[in-house]
Structures are given as structure tokens and as C-alpha cells.
Amino acid sequence: MQLGPSRLLPPPLLLLLLLAAALGLLPCGAALEPISVGIAIGAASALTGYLSSPRFYCAFVECCPGEQDRPNxxxxxxxxxxxxxxxxxxxxxxxxxxxxxxxxxxxxxxxxxxxxxxxxxxxxxxxxxxxxxxxxxxxxxxxxxxxxxxxxxxxxxxxxxxxxxxxxxxxxxxxxxxxxxxxxxxxxxxxxxxxxxxxxxxxxxxxxxxxxxxxxxxxxxxxxxxxxxxxxxxxxxxxxxxxxxxxxxxxxxxxxxxxxxxxxxxxxxxxxxxxxxxxxxxxFLPLEYKHVKMCIRAEIVSRGNPVDETVVQKVADEMTFFPKDERIYSDKGCKTVQTKLDFF
Missing domain, CATH: 3.40.50.12190 (Rossmann fold)
Structure with missing residues (x-):
């Protein structure tokens, strides 16, 4: 597409036309008639505006949440x-x-x-x-x-x-x-x-x-x-x-x-x-035996495995509890569940 001296377009307008042509909004070799040029420029402008909008940009790059972005x-x-x-x-x-x-x-x-x-x-x-x-x-x-x-x-x-x-x-x-x-x-x-x-x-x-x-x-x-x-x-x-x-x-x-x-x-x-x-x-309260078993089940599920209660019982029994006489609370909470589960 060649433009004579009398039909040179301002650089921003030319860029919009090229973008429109590249995206198929303007047929290759089409005459630059006022109506088609206007449509192409309008479509390209809208597309350019969308591509440069924060919503589009933030779909690919992490942005700081705005006031309208409320966590669920x-x-x-x-x-x-x-x-x-x-x-x-x-x-x-x-x-x-x-x-x-x-x-x-x-x-x-x-x-x-x-x-x-x-x-x-x-x-x-x-x-x-x-x-x-x-x-x-x-x-x-x-x-x-x-x-x-x-x-x-x-x-x-x-x-x-x-x-x-x-x-x-x-x-x-x-x-x-x-x-x-x-x-x-x-x-x-x-x-x-x-x-x-x-x-x-x-x-x-x-x-x-x-x-x-x-x-x-x-x-x-x-x-x-x-x-x-x-x-x-x-x-x-x-x-x-x-x-x-x-x-x-x-x-x-x-x-x-x-x-x-x-x-x-x-x-x-x-x-x-x-x-x-x-x-x-x-x-955060100390965890009891039943809570440790809940942690074990959750860890098994997170690994994509079906829960085997025999394994759950074995891992829970490997944990240590306090006070010495009552043995109510796990002294390490659920902190060692992952490594003990690896063993079994």
C-alpha cells in the first residue's frame, strides 16, 4: 500500500491503520476511503485501548489490588x-x-x-x-x-x-x-x-x-x-x-x-x-490426638492418595504427647507429620 505525498497520514493514525490491517480489520490493498478508514481507526482505537487497559495488563502481570478488588x-x-x-x-x-x-x-x-x-x-x-x-x-x-x-x-x-x-x-x-x-x-x-x-x-x-x-x-x-x-x-x-x-x-x-x-x-x-x-x-491451642489424625489425612489427600486409616493410625502413634501422665497434647503439633508419613 503506497501513499502519495498528498495523502500522507499523521504517524499515530498510520500506526492505527497498520494495526487494523494486521488484525484483518482493513482488507489488504483496500482503498483508503473515508468510511472504511473511519471504521478501521475506530476498531483499532478500541482494541488499542483494551490492550493498554489495566484489566488486560493485570491478567498477565501481578498488580496491586484496587479499592474495588475485595477478597472473598x-x-x-x-x-x-x-x-x-x-x-x-x-x-x-x-x-x-x-x-x-x-x-x-x-x-x-x-x-x-x-x-x-x-x-x-x-x-x-x-x-x-x-x-x-x-x-x-x-x-x-x-x-x-x-x-x-x-x-x-x-x-x-x-x-x-x-x-x-x-x-x-x-x-x-x-x-x-x-x-x-x-x-x-x-x-x-x-x-x-x-x-x-x-x-x-x-x-x-x-x-x-x-x-x-x-x-x-x-x-x-x-x-x-x-x-x-x-x-x-x-x-x-x-x-x-x-x-x-x-x-x-x-x-x-x-x-x-x-x-x-x-x-x-x-x-x-x-x-x-x-x-x-x-x-x-x-x-493457637495445643493439638490433641484426633487433630493430629486430621492433619495426617489432609496430608495424604494433598498428595493425591486415598486415605488409608491403617497408615493414619501408624503415623499418629509415632507422635509423642504431653503431659507425661495424661498424654493429651502433641508436643510438636502436626509439624513432623510430613516426614513421618514419608517413612510409612
Missing amino acids: GTALQLNLDKKLFGQHLAKEVVLKAVTGFINNPSPKKPLALSLHGWAGTGKNFVSQIIAENMHRAGLKSKYVHLFLSTLHFPHDHQVNLYKDQLQKWIRGNVSACAKSVFIFDEMDKLHPGLIDAIKPFLDYYEQIDGISYRRAIFIFLSNAGGDLITKVALDFWRNGRGREEMQLKDLEPVLSVGVFNNKNSGLWHSSLIDRNLIDYFVP
Whole structure:
């Protein structure tokens, strides 16, 4: 197709015509009549607009969710029901806290959850489920940030440096996506005072240096308080009261005071507790024999195998339980289920 000097088209118009011809919207060799040119330009413009739209772009590249993108509360509940066993309190608190937060059109502060309990009780599962509910890629999302105390903050003589780095990381990531999720694992191994560096971001400020942190979620995972939770659970059992009778009010006050006064909690004398900036202290109860068997069945199913109750029984019997006389609770929760199942 050749155009004489008198019929030269502006570069943007020419690009649209070429795009239209390439997509078959303009027949090859067709005369450039005003009507056909107009139709082709209109179609090509619409297509160009669609191809450059955020919806099309975000179908292939991860984007930060907008205000109209609300996580599915039903999906969150189904995931908790499917993956979390023996934790009626944690399930209830997390479901209400997260769905209430994401459906609030104008939260006054970020959501801060502190998850406490022995290893293998489901804290990591819950943080993973929350991350997946907020961002499709879950822990692999560029908007979900996992900090491990022993990896990211190993040296106690560099606490001031870590504080500065932590503030820069949070500021930069929330600038990129208001709905960022920050997970701090191994809080019980965190140097005292370090976590106070994030206090400004958890407070009731509308903005800090032009950035709002009110849509972010902060999750703290800790083994600290596991002994306090177990004591309450044992008292219920020894008094003949059912596990499901335990309520958040039976444990949350004990937890908040316990970790505040515990030098190995990561929240020792923390301003996050002193200023009531942690929204929920979520207790994870020690798991009983029946809950361990539920974990084993779920692991077998996740591997695509039919559940063999003989194998379930053998793996469960390999686990160790405490107290020594009563043998009620698994001392490792479900943490070693995968490796023991490999053996069988």
C-alpha cells in the first residue's frame, strides 16, 4: 500500500491503520476511503485501548489490588476449614478480623494480628491463607513480605541498622501497594525493641510523609505464650470442660500480659502493646490426638492418595504427647507429620 505525498497520514493514525490491517480489520490493498478508514481507526482505537487497559495488563502481570478488588470472605472460611484443625478460636478471630478489615471502606489503622502457640499448631498455615486471600500469588506475591528473625535480623549489635532498614522496606513497599502484607516469623527470636521501629506505621495516622498505611496487614508469629495457652487448656480439661468452651476472653488478656513481660517474646515492653496497636492476640491451642489424625489425612489427600486409616493410625502413634501422665497434647503439633508419613 503506497501513499502519495498528498495523502500522507499523521504517524499515530498510520500506526492505527497498520494495526487494523494486521488484525484483518482493513482488507489488504483496500482503498483508503473515508468510511472504511473511519471504521478501521475506530476498531483499532478500541482494541488499542483494551490492550493498554489495566484489566488486560493485570491478567498477565501481578498488580496491586484496587479499592474495588475485595477478597472473598467465603473463600477465606473454606480455606481455614480445610487446612486448620483444632483451632476454633483462631479460626473465628482470624475470619472476623480479616473480613471486617477488608470490608471496611475507611479503616483507621492497619490490621495487626499476633499469633501465638507451640510449633506445628497452624500459625504459618493461617498467615499463608491470609496472604493467599489478599493476593493470588500468596507468599510468592511481590506484595507479601516475609521476615525471619534469624535470617533478616541475626546480629544484636546491629539493631539500630535493622530498625532503619525495616522502616525503609515498609515505606517503600506500601508506597508500591497500599494493601501490602508483612509477616514477621520467629518473633520469639527477635531482638528486644527492634519491632518498635514499625510503631508509626501501625498507629492511627491518616498519612505519614504522604503515604497511608491503613490498608496494610501486619502478622506476627511467635511460640511465646505457648506455655500460658497450654496451662489454660489443661485447666479446662482437668475441670471436665470441653475444649470448644474456651473463649478468646479466657486467653487474650493472659497472652498480652505474658508476652509483654517476656524478654524472649520479641514484644518485651513493646510500645505496640503499650499503645494497644495490636488488634488481636490470637491463641493457637495445643493439638490433641484426633487433630493430629486430621492433619495426617489432609496430608495424604494433598498428595493425591486415598486415605488409608491403617497408615493414619501408624503415623499418629509415632507422635509423642504431653503431659507425661495424661498424654493429651502433641508436643510438636502436626509439624513432623510430613516426614513421618514419608517413612510409612
